[in-house]
Amino acid sequence: MARVAQALAPEGALARAWPEWRAREAQAAMAQAVAQTVEEGGALLVEAPAGSGKTLAYLLPWLLSGRRAVISTSTHVLQRQLAERDLPRLASATGQAVRVAVLKGRGRYVCLARLQAAVDMGPRIGAPAEHAWLRELLLWAERGGDGDLDQVAGVDTIAGLHGRVTSTSENCARQACARWAECHVERARRAAQAADVVVINHHVWLAELQRQRRGRPRLLPEVDVVVFDEAHALHGLRARLDAEVIEHTALQRLWADLTALADGPLRGLQAWRLLAHDGQVATRGLAQALGAAVSREGRQAWPLGDRQAPWRLATAVAAAQAALRASADADPRLGRLLERTRAAAAVLHTLLSSDDPAAVWLDWQSREDWACLRPAVENDALAAHALVTGTSLGARSVVHASATLGQDEALLWHRDALAVGADWSPRTLRLRVGDEDPGAAALYVPEGLPEPAEATHPQALAERIVPWIELLGGRCLVLATTRRAAQRLAQALQARGRPGWRVLLVGDKPTHAALQALRHAGGGAPTIVVACGALWQGIDVPGEALQLLVIDKLPFAPPDDPWLQRRLERARAVGADPFTSVQLADAAMALRQGAGRLIRRAGDRGLIVIGDVRLRRRAYGPALLAALPACRWLDTEGEVQAWLGELEALTRSSTTDRPSAS
Numbered sequence: 001m002a003r004v005a006q007a008l009a010p011e012g013a014l015a016r017a018w019p020e021w022r023a024r025e026a027q028a029a030m031a032q033a034v035a036q037t038v039e040e041g042g043a044l045l046v047e048a049p050a051g052s053g054k055t056l057a058y059l060l061p062w063l064l065s066g067r068r069a070v071i072s073t074s075t076h077v078l079q080r081q082l083a084e085r086d087l088p089r090l091a092s093a094t095g096q097a098v099r100v101a102v103l104k105g106r107g108r109y110v111c112l113a114r115l116q117a118a119v120d121m122g123p124r125i126g127a128p129a130e131h132a133w134l135r136e137l138l139l140w141a142e143r144g145g146d147g148d149l150d151q152v153a154g155v156d157t158i159a160g161l162h163g164r165v166t167s168t169s170e171n172c173a174r175q176a177c178a179r180w181a182e183c184h185v186e187r188a189r190r191a192a193q194a195a196d197v198v199v200i201n202h203h204v205w206l207a208e209l210q211r212q213r214r215g216r217p218r219l220l221p222e223v224d225v226v227v228f229d230e231a232h233a234l235h236g237l238r239a240r241l242d243a244e245v246i247e248h249t250a251l252q253r254l255w256a257d258l259t260a261l262a263d264g265p266l267r268g269l270q271a272w273r274l275l276a277h278d279g280q281v282a283t284r285g286l287a288q289a290l291g292a293a294v295s296r297e298g299r300q301a302w303p304l305g306d307r308q309a310p311w312r313l314a315t316a317v318a319a320a321q322a323a324l325r326a327s328a329d330a331d332p333r334l335g336r337l338l339e340r341t342r343a344a345a346a347v348l349h350t351l352l353s354s355d356d357p358a359a360v361w362l363d364w365q366s367r368e369d370w371a372c373l374r375p376a377v378e379n380d381a382l383a384a385h386a387l388v389t390g391t392s393l394g395a396r397s398v399v400h401a402s403a404t405l406g407q408d409e410a411l412l413w414h415r416d417a418l419a420v421g422a423d424w425s426p427r428t429l430r431l432r433v434g435d436e437d438p439g440a441a442a443l444y445v446p447e448g449l450p451e452p453a454e455a456t457h458p459q460a461l462a463e464r465i466v467p468w469i470e471l472l473g474g475r476c477l478v479l480a481t482t483r484r485a486a487q488r489l490a491q492a493l494q495a496r497g498r499p500g501w502r503v504l505l506v507g508d509k510p511t512h513a514a515l516q517a518l519r520h521a522g523g524g525a526p527t528i529v530v531a532c533g534a535l536w537q538g539i540d541v542p543g544e545a546l547q548l549l550v551i552d553k554l555p556f557a558p559p560d561d562p563w564l565q566r567r568l569e570r571a572r573a574v575g576a577d578p579f580t581s582v583q584l585a586d587a588a589m590a591l592r593q594g595a596g597r598l599i600r601r602a603g604d605r606g607l608i609v610i611g612d613v614r615l616r617r618r619a620y621g622p623a624l625l626a627a628l629p630a631c632r633w634l635d636t637e638g639e640v641q642a643w644l645g646e647l648e649a650l651t652r653s654s655t656t657d658r659p660s661a662s
C-alpha cells in the first residue's frame with residue numbers, strides 16, 4: 001500500500017512519466033482501498049465519478065502486487081482502451097513488465113480457413129463488391145495482427161457475412177485445420193493462458209460461466225484478482241444468467257453448418273440438405289413474424305400471439321434432432337450439432353406449451369439481430385454469486401468499479417439489481433471528487449422541443465443543435481437511447497448540417513474508428529459521432545476534442561421489460577416504491593454515465609444538452625438533475641450562446657489541440 005501511495009504522490013512515478021498528471025484525492029483513496037482488497041482478499045464495490053480516474057486506481061495496486069488478474073469491462077472498445085492505452089502507459093511509468101492479453105468471443109475473430117474458403121468460392125451472383133471486400137479482409141487478416149473484427153467495418157452489417165468469415169466451436173477443425181498455426185482464436189486463447197492480465201468483456205465472462213456449468217474446459221486462467229470495471233453493466237447480463245437462449249445468428253449458423261456437412265463429409269447419409277433448408281425457411285419465417293409484431297427494440301415479453309411461426313421452427317428443430325441423434329455415431333461433429341439444437345428446442349418447447357406470456361422473452365435489435373430466452377425460473381443465488389465474485393477462477397479478491405453503483409453509501413442499487421442474496425457482504429466505498437470543477441460543464445435542456453415519443457423529435461433536436469455544432473467546429477458526441485433514434489438523428493444531422501461535416505454513426509462505422517476520428521479531428525473537418533448503447537459508458541475522449549455532448553432523451557427502461565417487471569415486483573415485496581427505487585434510479589444512473597463522457601480531466605470544458613422536456617415538466621425532473629455531475633445550469637438560448645462563445649474562444653486561443661491520449 002505504501003508503494004501505491006508513493007507512485008501516486010505529486011513527485012511519484014506517474015507524475016514523472018505524464019506531464020498532464022495531477023494528484024487526485026478520490027483516485028488515491030480508491031487505489032488504497034483496492035490495494036487493501038488485493039492484499040487481504042474479499043470483495044470491494046467502489047463508486048467514483050465518471051472521469052475521476054478509476055481505471056488507474058484499480059490497475060496500479062494490482063500491477064504493483066505482482067498477482068495475476070482478469071479484468072472484465074463492458075465493451076470491446078473499452079477492452080482495447082485498457083489493453084492498448086491504459087495498461088502499457090502504466091507499465092512503462094512504473095517500470096513494471098506485464099503480459100497483457102485480450103480475449104473476446106470466438107465470433108469476434110476472423111477464421112482464416114473459412115475466410116479463405118469464402119474467397120476461393122469466387123463472387124456470388126450480383127455481389128462483386130462483397131467478394132472484393134472479402135479479399136481485402138483476407139489480406140488484412142494474414143498481415144499479422146490479432147484478426148479482431150472490431151477493427152473492420154461492414155462485417156456485422158452485410159447479411160450473412162459474419163458467419164462466413166468466423167468459426168463456431170462446431171465447425172472449427174482445430175488441429176486438423178490447415179491454418180491452425182496462424183489461428184487467431186487459438187492465439188488469443190493461448191495468450192490468455194500465459195498472460196499476467198487478461199482483459200475480457202462481461203459477455204465473455206457470462207459465456208465462461210456457462211462453459212463451466214456445462215463441464216467444458218475453462219478458457220480463462222486461474223487468477224488471484226478479478227476486477228469488474230463498468231460493473232453496473234453486469235445488470236443486463238444478470239437477466240440472462242442460467243437462461244436458455246437462442247440467438248438468431250446461432251440458428252442461422254446451425255443451419256449453415258448442417259448444409260456444409262451435407263455438402264461435404266455426410267453427403268448421401270441423410271436428407272441433411274432438406275432438413276437444413278426447412279430450418280432456414282422456418283427461421284426466416286419466425287424473424288419475419290417477429291419483425292411485423294414488435295414495436296420497439298430491446299427486451300420484451302414474447303410478442304407473438306400466433307404460434308404458427310415458432311411451431312414451424314420447433315418442427316424443423318425436432319426433425320433435425322431426430323436425424324442427428326440417429327447418425328451421431330457416424331461423425332463427432334453431429335453430436336456437437338445436436339448439442340447446439342438443445343437450447344432452441346428447450347426455448348421453443350416452453351414457448352409452445354406455456355400460457356404464461358412472460359415464460360419466454362424476446363431481445364430484439366433488428367430482424368438480423370434478436371434472441372429468444374427462457375429465463376431461469378429459480379432465482380439461483382449460487383449462480384449469481386459466481387457471476388459477481390470470480391471465485392470459479394480461484395480469485396481471492398474481487399473489485400467492482402463504476403461511476404454508478406447507487407445513491408447511498410451501501411450501494412444498494414447495484415446489489416439489488418444483481419439479486420445476489422443477502423449473504424454476499426462486500427465492502428463498499430463511495431467517493432465524491434473534491435477537486436471537481438462545477439464550472440467546467442454547463443447543462444441545457446432546450447425548451448419547446450416535442451415530447452421525446454413524438455416522431456418529429458429527432459429532426460427538431462438536430463435543428464436545435466446544428467448552430468452549436470457549427471460554432472464549435474464539430475467536437476460533438478450524440479448519445480441516443482435507441483439504435484433507431486441514433487439512425488434518425490444521424491440522418492437529420494447529415495441533412496441539416498453544413499457541407500464538409502463528418503457525421504459518423506457508430507455501427508455504420510466501427511466504434512473505435514469513429515472515436516479516433518473525434519479524438520483527432522482537431523481543427524479539421526467538423527466531426528460528430530452519433531451512438532447508442534455501449535457508448536453511454538466508459539468512453540474517454542479527453543480535451544477539446546469533445547465539447548458538446550447531446551443526450552436525446554431520458555434513458556428510462558421500457559416499462560414492459562420483463563426483467564424490469566421482476567425487479568419492480570421484488571421492490572414491492574420489500575415495501576419499497578418501485579418507481580423511485582428501480583425505474584428512476586436506473587434512469588438516474590444511466591444519465592450520470594452518459595453525462596460523464598464530457599469532462600474527463602482538469603481543464604476540460606463543455607456543454608451537455610439533454611433533449612427531453614420531461615426534465616423541465618415532470619415531478620421527477622429535479623431528482624434526475626441532482627444525479628448529474630456538478631455543472632452550471634443554463635436556462636435560455638442566450639446563455640447557451642454565451643457559454644459556447646467562451647468555449648470557442650478558448651479553443652481558438654489554444655494553438656493546437658491539447659494532446660489527447662488515444
Ligand SMILES: Nc1ncnc2c1ncn2[C@@H]1O[C@H](COP(=O)(O)OP(=O)(O)OP(=O)(O)O)[C@@H](O)[C@H]1O
Nearest residue numbers: 020021022050051052053054055056403538540600
Ligand atoms: N491523476 C490523473 N491526472 C491526470 N489525468 C488522469 C489522472 N488519472 C486519470 N487520468 C486521465 O483521466 C481520464 C479519465 O480516466 P478514466 O478513464 O480512468 O476514468 P473513469 O473514472 O474510469 O471514468 P468512467 O467511469 O467514465 O469510465 C483518462 O484520460 C485518464 O488518462
